[in-house]
Amino acid sequence: MRSAKFVIYVCALLAFLLACGQATPIATRPPTEISSVPTVPAIPSVPLVPSPTLVATRSATTAPTISPRPFAFGVEYMLPGLAQIYAQAGARSTRPAAETFGWRELEPTAPREGKHDYKWDKVDRYITEYQNAGFDQIQIYTTAWNEWASAKPKNHFPDPQYLDDYEAYIFNLVTRYSRALPGLKYPVLDYVIEREWTEFFPGTTDEYLQLLTIAHRAVKRANPNARVWLVPLMMLDVFDNNPSADEIARRARVNRTFRHPISETQKLLARPELFDIIEIHALGDYTELEATTRWLRAEMQKNGYVKPIFIGDAMGLSQGIWANNLRAITANATDADFLTFAPLRANDAIRFVHLLEAMKDTHARDHDAATRWFRAEHSKSLVKKFAAAIYAGYAGMNVWALADIPALHQPRITSDWFVMGMIDAQLSLPTWKPGAPRPAYYALQQTIDKLGNVSSVEKLNTGSNVIAYRFTARGKPIIVAWNEPGRLHFPGESEPTARATLPINAPRATITRTITEMGARAPRVETLTTTQGALTLTLDATPVFIEPAN
Numbered sequence: 282m283r284s285a286k287f288v289i290y291v292c293a294l295l296a297f298l299l300a301c302g303q304a305t306p307i308a309t310r311p312p313t314e315i316s317s318v319p320t321v322p323a324i325p326s327v328p329l330v331p332s333p334t335l336v337a338t339r340s341a342t343t344a345p346t347i348s349p350r351p352f353a354f355g356v357e358y359m360l361p362g363l364a365q366i367y368a369q370a371g372a373r374s375t376r377p378a379a380e381t382f383g384w385r386e387l388e389p390t391a392p393r394e395g396k397h398d399y400k401w402d403k404v405d406r407y408i409t410e411y412q413n414a415g416f417d418q419i420q421i422y423t424t425a426w427n428e429w430a431s432a433k434p435k436n437h438f439p440d441p442q443y444l445d446d447y448e449a450y451i452f453n454l455v456t457r458y459s460r461a462l463p464g465l466k467y468p469v470l471d472y473v474i475e476r477e478w479t480e481f482f483p484g485t486t487d488e489y490l491q492l493l494t495i496a497h498r499a500v501k502r503a504n505p506n507a508r509v510w511l512v513p514l515m516m517l518d519v520f521d522n523n524p525s526a527d528e529i530a531r532r533a534r535v536n537r538t539f540r541h542p543i544s545e546t547q548k549l550l551a552r553p554e555l556f557d558i559i560e561i562h563a564l565g566d567y568t569e570l571e572a573t574t575r576w577l578r579a580e581m582q583k584n585g586y587v588k589p590i591f592i593g594d595a596m597g598l599s600q601g602i603w604a605n606n607l608r609a610i611t612a613n614a615t616d617a618d619f620l621t622f623a624p625l626r627a628n629d630a631i632r633f634v635h636l637l638e639a640m641k642d643t644h645a646r647d648h649d650a651a652t653r654w655f656r657a658e659h660s661k662s663l664v665k666k667f668a669a670a671i672y673a674g675y676a677g678m679n680v681w682a683l684a685d686i687p688a689l690h691q692p693r694i695t696s697d698w699f700v701m702g703m704i705d706a707q708l709s710l711p712t713w714k715p716g717a718p719r720p721a722y723y724a725l726q727q728t729i730d731k732l733g734n735v736s737s738v739e740k741l742n743t744g745s746n747v748i749a750y751r752f753t754a755r756g757k758p759i760i761v762a763w764n765e766p767g768r769l770h771f772p773g774e775s776e777p778t779a780r781a782t783l784p785i786n787a788p789r790a791t792i793t794r795t796i797t798e799m800g801a802r803a804p805r806v807e808t809l810t811t812t813q814g815a816l817t818l819t820l821d822a823t824p825v826f827i828e829p830a831n
């Protein structure tokens with residue numbers, strides 16, 4: 282099902298990737314050192330290091346866990362023309378879409394007489410624009426899919442006689458973005474080997490491990506400081522809504538058509554010598570994050586290692602639905618024709634679809650109401666997901682999307698994938714023009730502003746449905762809190778509220794509400810008096826940031 286996502290996305294990208302690039306002949310087996318190219322200054326950010334294992338529930342008196350490095354706040358996928366506006370929000374981590382730097386795009390024709398004809402110009406612009414805007418943590422997807430290198434259509438594993446050419450592609454890619462690109466500000470250190478451990482890699486586990494072995498050798502040969510990322514794992518159906526260990530084990534035994542079996546995933550995780558960083562793709566809401574990282578850390582412990590875990594392809598708002606069959610795309614579809622994910626209930630699938638369809642139809646009577654509701658839910662969920670990701674010990678998270686692609690919005694097939702742009706934007710070939718920010722953009726900006734450089738985090742025991750994380754950010758305490766209703770509440774429904782008492786070591790506290798209203802540019806802020814070092818207030822599903830008042 283998700284194969285439609287990037288296939289369609291790539292079709293859209295082709296509309297503005299117009300430059301064909303100039304040929305640059307490079308030897309099949311280039312030397313490790315290229316003395317004629319000057320050394321690029323070291324990357325100015327702190328290297329990714331493993332984050333600590335955090336306990337799922339902490340009381341207010343538990344000593345906070347100290348994080349060894351700032352959490353990386355990011356966005357994806359890179360679109361020409363939009364780097365500056367997202368840099369202004371504070372984002373510093375990003376990556377292009379999976380196919381952009383793929384082998385077939387960079388080397389569309391087979392080498393001749395041992396010479397490779399790489400097309401760099403159309404992709405160099407991504408690195409140049411985003412580095413110039415201030416993005417200092419860029420990850421590049423690689424993929425072995427190349428028609429001339431495989432006798433099987435869509436086969437991501439090259440025929441044996443082309444494995445050396447695949448290694449040359451990886452080597453030259455890392456070489457170019459380590460030191461060879463004119464104007465490079467600092468090396469691009471992170472390379473993701475293949476797109477996703479789902480139907481996006483149709484080969485076997487052994488084939489992937491062979492590719493990873495070759496890619497690892499090529500990456501380290503080109504730049505010993507570069508980092509190899511394991512193919513991103515997408516296990517939403519296993520960890521959705523923070524299930525118990527027994528439930529995780531039960532779900533893991535179910536083999537889904539859209540991902541490789543969990544037993545095969547465990548084989549990848551048992552080869553730590555071949556990668557530096559683990560990545561997950563998080564398509565659900567924040568409730569999948571703690572369970573996922575606990576399981577991954579258990580697998581790492583079982584195999585005797587610790588490595589960072591990063592979140593890519595993160596949806597601010599859960600994708601909600603997944604079509605189970607062809608009837609799902611017809612007018613006769615029922616809730617049972619969709620697999621649903623938190624916070625959507627199983628009996629609300631069609632209702633969710635109808636709201637997405639109303640967003641798509643500008644003439645629908647409830648178009649405006651549906652759009653306002655979706656933009657608000659997106660904003661709320663994005664803050665929750667960042668807070669939960671920092672607490673769970675992830676190294677960073679890239680949320681998407683930078684812009685909508687309305688023409689590709691097919692609610693029953695792509696759910697809400699293509700309407701999750703955080704700003705209004707227009708495609709003006711060959712680039713994009715940014716428009717007005719949406720609530721999710723301001724939520725991104727608020728979260729980075731409040732939680733940038735977090736040094737410690739704990740989860741407060743509220744004894745209710747209130748979720749509250751207490752952070753230390755830039756040396757100051759800040760709480761992010763909301764009432765968790767347990768499901769989506771649709772337009773016209775009243776969200777439940779809850780009273781919560783939270784520890785604030787100050788006579789007064791400032792409460793900043795997440796921006797959720799379309800057109801709003803500033804958050805609602807109020808200052809309340811505390812009682813004996815505690816603040817009592819009423820919370821709904823919109824996260825608030827609580828700080829000691831100056």
